[in-house]
Amino acid sequence: xxxxxxxxITPWPAVSAVIWVVVLVAILYLARHTAHQAIRTAxxxxxxxxxxxxxxMAHAELRLAERNRDVLLAAGLExxxxxxxxxxxxxxxxxxxxxxxxxxxxxxxxxxxxxxEEDHQNAVEVPPExxxxxxxxxxxxxxxxRNGGSDVLADIHKSLVKAHKEAMDAYRKASSERHELLRxxxxxxxxxxxxxxxVNKKVESLLSRSxxxxxxxxxxxxxxxxxDKAVSILSSSSLVHFFVSAMVLLVxxxxxxxxxxxxxxxxxxxxxxxxxxxxxKTADIAALVIIMVEISMGLFxxxxxxxxxxxxxxxxxxxxxxxxxxxxxxxxxxxxxxIEAGLAYMREVLLQDELATSALLRGTEAVVxxxxxxxxxxxxxxxxFILPFALVFVAxxxxxxxxxxxxxxxxxGIGVLRxxxxxxxxxxxxxxxxxxxxxxxxxxxxxxxxxxxxxxAANGRASHGPVEDLREVTP
Amino acid sequence: xxxxxxxxxxxxxxxxxxxVARNTGVYLLLDTSGTYRAELRKxxxxxxxxxxxxxxxxxxxxxxIDTGSFSEKDIIAKTTFDERPSTANAQKRVFAQRxxxxxxxxxxxxYTDITGGLxxxxxxxxxKQTGRKTILIFSDLEQDLEEGYMRDIPVPFQGFExxxxxxxxxxxxxxxxxxxxxxxxxxKAQVEKGGGKWRVVNDLDRLDGLL
Numbered sequence: 160x161x162x163x164x165x166x167x168i169t170p171w172p173a174v175s176a177v178i179w180v181v182v183l184v185a186i187l188y189l190a191r192h193t194a195h196q197a198i199r200t201a202x203x204x205x206x207x208x209x210x211x212x213x214x215x216m217a218h219a220e221l222r223l224a225e226r227n228r229d230v231l232l233a234a235g236l237e238x239x240x241x242x243x244x245x246x247x248x249x250x251x252x253x254x255x256x257x258x259x260x261x262x263x264x265x266x267x268x269x270x271x272x273x274x275x276e277e278d279h280q281n282a283v284e285v286p287p288e289x290x291x292x293x294x295x296x297x298x299x300x301x302x303x304x305r306n307g308g309s310d311v312l313a314d315i316h317k318s319l320v321k322a323h324k325e326a327m328d329a330y331r332k333a334s335s336e337r338h339e340l341l342r343x344x345x346x347x348x349x350x351x352x353x354x355x356x357x358v359n360k361k362v363e364s365l366l367s368r369s370x371x372x373x374x375x376x377x378x379x380x381x382x383x384x385x386x387d388k389a390v391s392i393l394s395s396s397s398l399v400h401f402f403v404s405a406m407v408l409l410v411x412x413x414x415x416x417x418x419x420x421x422x423x424x425x426x427x428x429x430x431x432x433x434x435x436x437x438x439x440k441t442a443d444i445a446a447l448v449i450i451m452v453e454i455s456m457g458l459f460x461x462x463x464x465x466x467x468x469x470x471x472x473x474x475x476x477x478x479x480x481x482x483x484x485x486x487x488x489x490x491x492x493x494x495x496x497x498i499e500a501g502l503a504y505m506r507e508v509l510l511q512d513e514l515a516t517s518a519l520l521r522g523t524e525a526v527v528x529x530x531x532x533x534x535x536x537x538x539x540x541x542x543x544f545i546l547p548f549a550l551v552f553v554a555x556x557x558x559x560x561x562x563x564x565x566x567x568x569x570x571x572g573i574g575v576l577r578x579x580x581x582x583x584x585x586x587x588x589x590x591x592x593x594x595x596x597x598x599x600x601x602x603x604x605x606x607x608x609x610x611x612x613x614x615x616a617a618n619g620r621a622s623h624g625p626v627e628d629l630r631e632v633t634p
Numbered sequence: 635x636x637x638x639x640x641x642x643x644x645x646x647x648x649x650x651x652x653x654v655a656r657n658t659g660v661y662l663l664l665d666t667s668g669t670y671r672a673e674l675r676k677x678x679x680x681x682x683x684x685x686x687x688x689x690x691x692x693x694x695x696x697x698x699i700d701t702g703s704f705s706e707k708d709i710i711a712k713t714t715f716d717e718r719p720s721t722a723n724a725q726k727r728v729f730a731q732r733x734x735x736x737x738x739x740x741x742x743x744x745y746t747d748i749t750g751g752l753x754x755x756x757x758x759x760x761x762k763q764t765g766r767k768t769i770l771i772f773s774d775l776e777q778d779l780e781e782g783y784m785r786d787i788p789v790p791f792q793g794f795e796x797x798x799x800x801x802x803x804x805x806x807x808x809x810x811x812x813x814x815x816x817x818x819x820x821x822k823a824q825v826e827k828g829g830g831k832w833r834v835v836n837d838l839d840r841l842d843g844l845l
Contacts (some may be wrong), residue, residue, distance in 0.1 A: 424719075427690070427717075427718070427719055428718050428719060428720060431690070431691075431717035431718065432689070432690040432691070432717055432718065432719050432722075433656065433657060433689065433690050433691035433717050434717070435654075435656060508720075509719060509720055512720055512723050513719070513723060515723075516686075516723040516726055516727060517686055519727060519730065520682040520683075520685050520686040520726065520730060521682070521686065522679075522682065
């Protein structure tokens with residue numbers, strides 16, 4: 160039905176329009192209650208659905224956070240166990256290496272002290288002999304001089320002087336010997352001091368290790384208790400580990416790319432330069448496979464050395480088998496490195512051949528012989544040999560990356576879920592308010608009948624006015 | 635799990651599909667008739683350039699256009715390069731030497747059978763089954779058949795690109811350039827009618843887009 164037909168119900172289009180508006184408003188007014196209910200039901204249902212989804216998201220976020228916490232704690236426990244284990248191994252090694260010599264040390268110390276005691280005994284000063292002459296001299300002095308007492312005294316004096324001289328000589332000799340003995344004690348004292356200093360150093364080293372172990376044990380206990388502080392520390396450590404390991408992996412990727420460019424070209428000589436697997440050249444895939452095999456061998460070597468723990472099966476192998484595996488992987492790596500060095504050499508040869516051919520085809524002079532060419536050739540060969548061994552160490556950042564990736568992915572997941580939950584909650588509330596707004600918009604064209612309704616209601620209240628007024632003022 | 639198995643099977647099936655030929659086949663026709671023989675030195679540059687651009691496993695042949703060109707005897711040098719780059723380089727050197735020897739001792743022919751040469755080129759490249767097929771015609775495109783030679787036959791050029799190189803103007807073209815235009819147009823029509831692509835390159839200093 161076109162607008163013209165609608166406006167043709169009376170000869171005057173304006174009157175027709177007014178009639179239609181009145182009819183429409185009347186219909187809308189009559190359907191107002193039902194329409195409001197429909198709007199409220201629809202927006203309410205959508206709002207409840209969104210809030211339910213938001214609640215579900217929040218619940219999922221909590222579960223993920225809990226799981227992330229468990230993962231962090233488990234990783235932290237494992238790391239701490241490794242650290243404490245290593246510290247104990249170091250302490251054990253110190254005890255085995257240094258304190259195993261303790262009996263020998265003790266014997267050396269006892270011997271040194273014994274010798275010092277012996278020397279000390281020998282160095283004791285012998286007291287001078289008590290004079291036995293004094294009484295004899297007294298008796299002789301009482302004799303009459305005529306009886307020859309003076310002669311005797313003179314003889315005695317002479318003997319005394321001689322005896323004194325002899326005693327003094329003996330005393331000096333004894334003193335000299337004692338001093339010699341005391342001088343001989345000096346190096347022994349130094350030996351004792353040195354031995355004791357050594358012992359002190361070792362004991363102090365053990366003490367410092369024990370302090371470190373105590374600290375790690377304290378952190379271990381915190382993790383076992385699941386304290387928030389421990390979780391926070393582990394979380395930040397995990398992020399740092401993630402970024403650092405990612406950076407190192409990028410560097411390793413650069414190394415692998417260089418390695419690839421070194422061997423991809425000569426690989427064409429082995430597998431052909433024109434065969435393809437899918438859209439990739441077979442030579443490129445072969446070069447890539449060699450690099451991947453090298454990285455895998457590096458992983459196995461690191462696992463066998465128990466430096467990394469990506470494959471628990473390898474770590475749990477008996478020691479004999481593990482050592483065999485170390486040698487096997489090392490030999491394979493050595494072979495691959497040698498092959499790469501050969502390929503790098505071949506690359507240079509091919510390059511020269513290609514340059515010579517191009518020069519011939521271009522009609523220019525042959526390529527000038529470069530006397531320093533051997534340097535680049537040797538450098539390429541060296542890189543070809545060293546890079547496979549350098550790639551072995553990729554295992555360490557790779558393990559850290561994989562371990563920290565779980566936590567980082569968990570954190571990202573938590574962030575995403577939280578954002579979704581927020582958006583859903585806001586949308587749910589928005590829908591509720593949208594329903595109210597829709598009701599008001601519905602009422603907008605009905606302002607005339609609504610105004611009349613309000614007036615009629617006001618008149619009705621006016622007839623029962625006092626009661627209503629009293630109700631309003633009652634506190 | 636099931637999805638992974640399906641993906642793996644799809645990848646295996648993809649890998650087992652017959653290999654698509656990615657190599658290039660080039661057949662160069664050299665006009666040795668009359669005065670055009672003087673242009674052969676330029677042709678040598680084109681041949682060397684082509685050799686430099688070709689990769690292992692590509693096929694290349696150089697043939698002369700003479701009185702009756704639909705013949706293997708007119709092929710001066712032909713080779714399919716080895717898959718190993720070093721061997722391919724050695725083949726290129728031998729090929730270049732053979733072409734240089736021919737140019738040094740070639741004689742001019744009395745007639746010019748371009749269509750016969752094209753037929754021979756199509757046959758050669760189809761036999762090689764290369765992924766990309768290009769015929770280079772180093773000629774003034776003036777066909778001059780000896781009596782008795784039947785060349786009014788359609789040549790199947792599907793999948794071929796035909797490039798006319800160094801199409802020099804003849805003396806009569808200077809009098810009436812429409813003849814030159816008509817000659818080019820006639821060959822273009824013939825190639826496109828056979829399902830091929832037609833191109834003319836007269837600036838031999840800029841061969842970058844030739845292959």
